[in-house]
Amino acid sequence: MSNDFIAIGRIEDIPRRGARCVNTAFGRIAVFRTAEDEVFAIDDRCPHKDGPLSEGIVHGRAVTCPLHNMVISLESGSALGADEGAVQTYPIQVEDGRLFIALSALPMAAE
Amino acid sequence: MAQKLVIIGNGMAPGRMLEELFERAPGLYDVTIFNAEPRVNYDRIMLSPVLSGEKTYEDIIIHGDDWYEEHGVTLHRGAKVAKIDREAKAVTAENGVTASYDRLVIATGSSPFIIPVPGHDLPGVLAYRDLDDVDRMLKIAEGQGHAVVIGGGLLGLEAAYGLKQRGMSVTVLHLMDTIMERQLDPAAAYLLEKALDDRGIEIITKANTKQILGSGKVEGVELEDGRIISADMVVMAVGIRPAAALAKDAGLETNRGIVVDDGMATSDPSIFALGECAEHRGVCYGLVAPLYESAIVLADRLAGGAAEYKGSHVNTKLKVTGIKLFSAGDFAEGPDREEVVLRDATRGVYKRVILKDNRVIGAVLYGDTADGAWYFEMLKRGTDVSEMRETLIYGQAYQGGGAADPAAAVAALPDDAEICGCNGICKGKIVTAIKDKGLTSLDDVRAHTKASASCGTCTGLVEQLMALTLGDAYNPAAVQPVCGCTDLGHDDVRRLIRAKGLKTIPAVMQELEWKTSCGCAKCRPALNYYLVCDWPGEYADDYQSRFINERVHANIQKDGTYSVVPRMWGGVTSSKELRAIADVVDKYEIPTVKCTGGQRIDMLGVKKEDLPAVWADLGKAGFVSGQAYAKGLRTVKTCVGSDWCRFGTQDSTGLGIRLEKFMWGSWTPAKLKLAVSGCPRNCAEATCKDIGVICVDSGFEIHFAGAAGLEIRGTEVLGMVKTEDEALEHIVALTQMYREQGRYLERIYKWAKRIGYDEVRAQIMDDADKRKAYFERFVESQKYAQVDPWSERVSGKDKHEFKPMAVVGQTEPAE
Helix, strand or coil: CCCCEEEEEEHHHCCCCEEEEEEECCEEEEEEECCCCCEEEEECCCCCCCCCHHHCEEECCEEECCCCCCEEECCCCEECCCCCCECCEECEEEECCEEEEECCCCCCCCC | CCEEEEEECCCHHHHHHHHHHHHHCCCCEEEEEEECCCCCEECHHHHHHHHHCCCCHHHHEEECHHHHHHCCCEEEECCCEEEEECCCCEEEECCCCEEECCEEEECCCEEECCCCCCCCCCCCEEECCCHHHHHHHHHHHCCCCEEEEECCCHHHHHHHHHHHHCCCEEEEECCCCCCCCCCCCHHHHHHHHHHHHHCCEEEECCCCEEEEECCCCCCEEEECCCCEEECCEEEECCCEEECCHHHHHCCCCECCCEEECCCCECCCCCEEECCCCEEECCECCCCHHHHHHHHHHHHHHHCCCCCCCCCCCCEEECCCCCCCEEEEECCCCCCCCEEEEEEECCCCEEEEEEEECCEEEEEEEECCCCCHHHHHHHHHHCCECHHHCCCHHHCHHHCCCCCCCHHHHHHHCCCCCEEECCCCEEHHHHHHHHHHHCCCCHHHHHHHHCCCCCCCCCHHHHHHHHHHHHHHHCCCCCCCCCCCCCCCCHHHHHHHHHHCCCCCHHHHHHHCCCCCCCCCCCHHHHHHHHHHHHCCCCCCCCHHHCCHHHHHCCEECCCCCEEECECCHHHCCCHHHHHHHHHHHHHCCCCEEEECCCCCEEEEEECHHHHHHHHHHHHHCCCCECCCCCCEEEEEEECCHHHHCCCCCCCHHHHHHHHHHHHCCCECCCCEEEEEECCCCCCCCHHHCCEEEEEECCEEEEEECCEECCCEECCEEEEEECCHHHHHHHHHHHHHHHHHHCCCCCCHHHHHHHHCHHHHHHHHHHCHHHHHHHHHHHHHHHHHHCCCHHHHHHCCCCHHHHCCCEECCCCCCCC
16 A cells, blocks of 8 residues: 555544544545445535535435535546536545545645 | 417416417418407416415416417407408408508407496305406405305306315305206205315305395395395306307307307308307307317318317316215106116215116216216217126226226227326327327326316326226336435335334335435435334434534524524413523523414524423423424423403413423424414414314314415315313324324325325214324323423433534644
8 A cells, every 4th residue: 555545543533424524724534434445535525515415315325415415426626417517526545444535636735 | 471479368278279279280270369358368267276275377377488489479468359350351450550460360259247246246256267357356366255156067066066175155146946957966065065064165055146235245145035145255156158249249140149150160260269258059158178179170271171070078176175976868757768876875976877878978976976977988989888887886896797997998989088187188199198108197198288287177087098008018107206316206215114023223224225324314314104003112213313403402503503482382371480491591691582473482592511400490391392403293282261361262362281291202394383273263373384273163174284384275174073081182182193104204285185185084073093192192192202302311311512522732743
């Protein structure tokens, strides 16, 4: 595993068909666990009106935003159906139940 | 070169005639219509539902603007024709517009008859004839008050019902001994009178109006016997007069109406008359069905045919929700006549069929009108009924031994049996249209044949015909699926959950063949509610299938913060409680504090991670969650009632608190808001709530199915009870009935409208066993529901919800 990956906890910390958040200096990242125990990490900010996606209902590999029901793909970060927009996704890996997330997509700290 | 057809009048009869004409001979005529009313052709017989608020004007338009455009019809609105010049073959309107004609159709309809008693010209004396009258009535009805309707015929009673629905108190004055004496015999009239009385409409028969009182506007009505009834509005519905003056001035032969022959032609062969203004073989018709029959004849004539109108038998239905009434033909007693009568007091049913020479000549049905069409068919055909004399009164199902099913009865009808009386559509025409045009929905059949497109009472028959013709291909009222994950509708899902004993969301999805692995944001919360409702104590609520508000017991706001509403039982609070709220607001720097419409205090802008601490502090002051986020019982709003109010008749505050303490925590298909008012002044606004109570001296009037959000609807009255205990039992039973039958997110007013207000009344008011069973099921369910979600979470439940999983510092640049 490259050293881009940071440990954030264990898979069982997240409820099935639910999400938990990782706070960073640049905003919250939502980490989802599906019914099939797959995990995905995306920005916790709906492209529509900044709704907290981590608080939406999780179904299949998608989440429905609690504010206005936009459906976001957890895999691609793109809005599904007729809607447009996308959120940033982050690579995530599971090793023996431990979760590691790569934050290379986050902005760099200013020097 | 098209001929010029001019029509004076734009009512239902000429509208129907034109449809038939364009179908038979498109392009044969250039059509010009003069309409005295400033609008398009609408369904006048549906004015009563518009008055009562059950429909809107848009719902009853027959031909919209595009129809006139499509057929190249010139429509002059608000143009009343003043003169017909038969020499020049031209008509002129009061506004100066003229048009010349090759053929002219006079369809001026009729005018309401206003009794010329003193005061008949006061403002507030109205007719009940067109949309303008309805608008005028509604304007006055806004101020509530009292309406007097003069005339207890079809129109008068419908007007009375509509005004009552709009919240006025209503008295009907009728000159004769019994109401609707032309259509009903005394026995049926008695039953109808009783039913109207139950709906709060006062009826005075043998009432001879002496004068209308008032200075500057209507204030009352004085009868010949000296009685005075106060009134803010007087509606005259005593009869109509054919509008024949224009034809008379033009020198055409007139009698009561404009005299026409069997081809609908007047004494001038290029001028025809149609509708209520026409007199055919000495009869003027005022009902839509015969007028449509003659409209079809006229269309045929104008298209070059030779059809003949032979007159019509008429039948009557009263368009008052929940009252079933059918009358046809002649039912006066006579030496050469026999009658067969059936009475069933418990069901409130009365049927009487009048025979002459073994043929049906009249029928009066009250309370059960299913066989109306069958008797009417035999009346029109002159069928010999000697073979079925014994069972005739029991109806069609009992002919040929044993009770048959209605579908078989419809199947047995001959092709020329009339299905839709308003539009004169027979069975054969409907079946042919379904087959030839590949029609699959009720709307299609209405669009192509007009069957059931007017008053709608034959909708059931039309649907049976569709089922018969299409077999399994017919999907009645094509069900709206719950969502894209299934083809099943909510009702089927609920039924199958119970029938198959399905007790988890995965079980439902497996057994009902869901198309997705774990549903979507639409079906999951719905299934979760259905299981919570059906298996209390057994089903473990699926946290991840609830909307965020119900997961964290607060309302999410636009910026991801939450609002918190503590319960204030019945809207009553104290200094201690207010102090606790103030302290919480200061401590957690809550930006906005606001009063809600349901008499609660709302703290807005609470950060999600602060929620458990906020609840802990509120809990110490004795607060529990107000469930302001729930598809469940939210608020019970009250007035101060007999505790403080000069007018309070009962302890409305106490009853409100009692209801709230009894019902809090319950989940319902959609949010549920109650109110209790201590007197008819209704300060708690109980008549626009899901369930409301109006206290009166003699007890408690229970209301339901109001709305004051997306739609504005006054409540329906469920009924009166005498004691607080009964009020509680009835309200709880009603809530449980709704919990068990409602579709997820369907408010009470939509549910009640869908299943019928009378059905709700029958189960809750009239059926004590059912009521008690509902009540007990609610009580059982409450054992598991009344847990304060806030204190649960303060003690650590779902704590992952309020804490981040990890916090990471700034990322280092990659080496």
